[in-house]
Amino acid sequence: MKAVILYDSKTSGGATEALIDSIGLSLAESGFYVEKAKCKARADYTFIKDFDLVILGAPVYNFIVASQLLGSLIQGNLKKCLKRKKIALFLTCGSSQPVAALFYLPQLKVHLMGNKILAEKILTVNAFPDGAVDSFVEDILLQYNKSPKSKVLSAKWTAEAQDLFQSLPSFVQGKFRTAAEEFAEEMGYKEITLEVLAEARDNRGGP
Numbered sequence: 001m002k003a004v005i006l007y008d009s010k011t012s013g014g015a016t017e018a019l020i021d022s023i024g025l026s027l028a029e030s031g032f033y034v035e036k037a038k039c040k041a042r043a044d045y046t047f048i049k050d051f052d053l054v055i056l057g058a059p060v061y062n063f064i065v066a067s068q069l070l071g072s073l074i075q076g077n078l079k080k081c082l083k084r085k086k087i088a089l090f091l092t093c094g095s096s097q098p099v100a101a102l103f104y105l106p107q108l109k110v111h112l113m114g115n116k117i118l119a120e121k122i123l124t125v126n127a128f129p130d131g132a133v134d135s136f137v138e139d140i141l142l143q144y145n146k147s148p149k150s151k152v153l154s155a156k157w158t159a160e161a162q163d164l165f166q167s168l169p170s171f172v173q174g175k176f177r178t179a180a181e182e183f184a185e186e187m188g189y190k191e192i193t194l195e196v197l198a199e200a201r202d203n204r205g206g207p
């Protein structure tokens with residue numbers, strides 16, 4: 001299992017980097033191979049295809065999530081490369097949790113609407129509760145281990161989606177069903193509709 005922590009911070013050895021080291025250590029102790037990479041808005045993020053888990057983390061400066069991470073999502077190819085990736089988010093800031101949840105976290109999440117976010121954490125500087133990093137990593141691992149492949153897939157199909165399925169040649173039906181149900185599971189969809197099938201197709205060129 002491979003995880004990469006993509007982060008931004010203006011402060012070398014600051015709060016964000018300290019958190020990344022703790023998160024990385026905790027993930028490594030749980031069996032992950034971990035790398036970290038500092039964001040540049042115009043960087044090429046195709047390398048994240050090699051990672052099973054992507055953690056995005058940044059501080060807030062002057063009411064805005066640090067610009068190189070945000071810029072990577074808005075101007076760069078990070079958003080595209082994150083498609084279908086399992087991700088987790090954290091922010092460090094001076095504001096309280098409710099303020100950060102309302103004003104800062106959405107600045108990232110608005111660009112990640114199609115992703116399954118395993119866990120998210122706001123870490124308020126000078127007020128880290130004991131075990132905050134450990135509980136964040138525990139949340140990530142709990143969700144990560146709910147792998148669709150380890151479950152009996154049981155999503156409900158709408159009549160229209162079933163009609164489409166039945167219209168396919170029988171030799172592709174098995175692959176199609178598995179791909180569609182895994183996608184629905186990953187995205188947290190309870191039902192497979194024509195829209196879900198179209199989204200699955202757009203996301204991975206199939207089913």
Ligand SMILES: Cc1cc2nc3c(=O)[nH]c(=O)nc-3n(C[C@H](O)[C@H](O)[C@H](O)COP(=O)(O)O)c2cc1C
Pocket residue numbers: 009010011013014015016017059060061062063064092093094095096125
């Ligand atoms: C110049 C500057 C501006 C900041 N602006 C905000 C802000 O608007 N909202 C907030 O909640 N925290 C703000 N903070 C607090 C930082 O988000 C917090 O200290 C963070 O942990 C800094 O991370 P770093 O040590 O990696 O730079 C600001 C800090 C600095 C230095």
